[in-house]
Amino acid sequence: MVGAETHDSEALLPVEESLEELARLADTAGIDVVGQTYQRFDKPNSATYIGSGKVEEVKLLVEELDADVVLFDDELSPRHQRELEALFGEDVKVIDRTALILDIFAQHAQTREGKLQVELAQLEYRLPRLTRMWTHLARQAGGRAGGATGGVGLRGPGETQLETDRREIGRRMAQIREDLEAVRAHRERHRSKRQQTELQVVAIVGYTNAGKSTLLNKLSGADVLTADMLFATLDPTTRKVNMPGGRELLFTDTVGFIQKLPTQIVAAFRATLEEIGDADLLLHVVDITHPQALAQIDAVEDTLAELEADHLPMVIALNKADLLKTTDVLDGIELAAPSVLVSARTGKGLDELLILIEATMVRLLQPIQALIPYERGDLLSLFYERGQVDQEEHTGEGVRLFGRLPARLIPAFEAFRVQ
DSSP states (O other), rough: OEEETTTTTTOOOOOOHHHHHHHHHHTTTTTTOOOOEEEEESSSSTTTTTTTTHHHHHHHHHHHHHHHEEEEEEEOOHHHHHHHHHHHTTEEEEEHHHHHHHHHHHOOOOOOOHHHHHHHHHHHHHHHHHHHHHHHHHTTTTTTSSSTTTTTTTTOOHHHHHHHHHHHHHHHHHHHHHHHHHHHHHHHHHHHHHHHHHHOOOEEEBBTTSSSSHHHHHHHHHOOOOOOTTTTSSSEEEEEEEESSOOOOEEOOOBOOOOOHHHHHHHTHHHHHHHHHHHHHHEEEEEESSSHHHHHHHHHHHHHHHHTTTOOOOEEEEEGGGSSOGGGGTTTTTOSOOOOOOOTOOOOTHHHHHHHHHHHEEEEEEEEOOOOEOOOOOHHHHHHHHSSSEEEEOOOOEEEEEEEOOGGGHHHHHBBOOO
């Protein structure tokens, strides 16, 4: 593994910590890590990303450790990959962090939508890198592939195949986008139908492996896959949770975030991540035992801002409390939202978490007075089940209710609203 850090870097994690995370990604992808190194510089080398001396050092390490893959902790340009593979030799594959994450997503996607999203992200990543795949054919064409010296009609088979591949990939990407639109329309219909139940939605967000799926399982009795690996689950799962006050909420588990999350992933998974933007409240799960917990919080907040979901109200669950030897780690930590120390594994603090979530949800309710005719018992039930009734009066015309309702329910009562 090879990491890099510029002297004026604003990276969320120090290079050593980032390489540790890369090692976990590699383990998730089934790659054995046998060594690592890093370099600090003012700016990347235009040809090889790292400096020539570091290239020689890595080449010697590859030979000494008999490695066949070199992982870079940052996204490499097509030129960087081409030059590095030429220097390391044909038997050594150069992979960057983006390609590694895309491969993990490809392994873990289960639903048709997830698989389409991953394939689209992979194709977008590979398209600008096609050229280096056909350099062997260009050499066979006597150096005139591309027409630089041979003129029109004398292009080599490398470029011919390259253009064919580009067109084929372009067609496939267009087809995937069309299929995803169909899936997205279906998801939207499902979401609209779900919203007709008028249950408020809590979207569970957090850094990958923070314990989101374990928490959802504990709160709802769901059977979402949990594993001690990064990106164990990709496809969103929604479960109903009974709150202490008797109300019901929907909790949706979403794909985990990570620093340097590839832009292709954010773009391809935007439809899935829209679940976050449509939520009434965000439940941010944090692995409080992680040495870089604050940096992970920053990474999640950056991604939420990119998804334009950073305006939503939030509650923070400081997870894995059962692994804390002392709570001194919490001293001096300033969080942007109210928080509770919990353990999704043992259940510690979950009652307090639900009370905090419910109290926050109640504060989001909008005040309303409505005169409900006696024959509209469905609306009376809906008000009691989904809102909060502060006062009730029985009149000759119906039941006058003073209370609060979720914003999405207000239109259903607009015709019976009174001042």
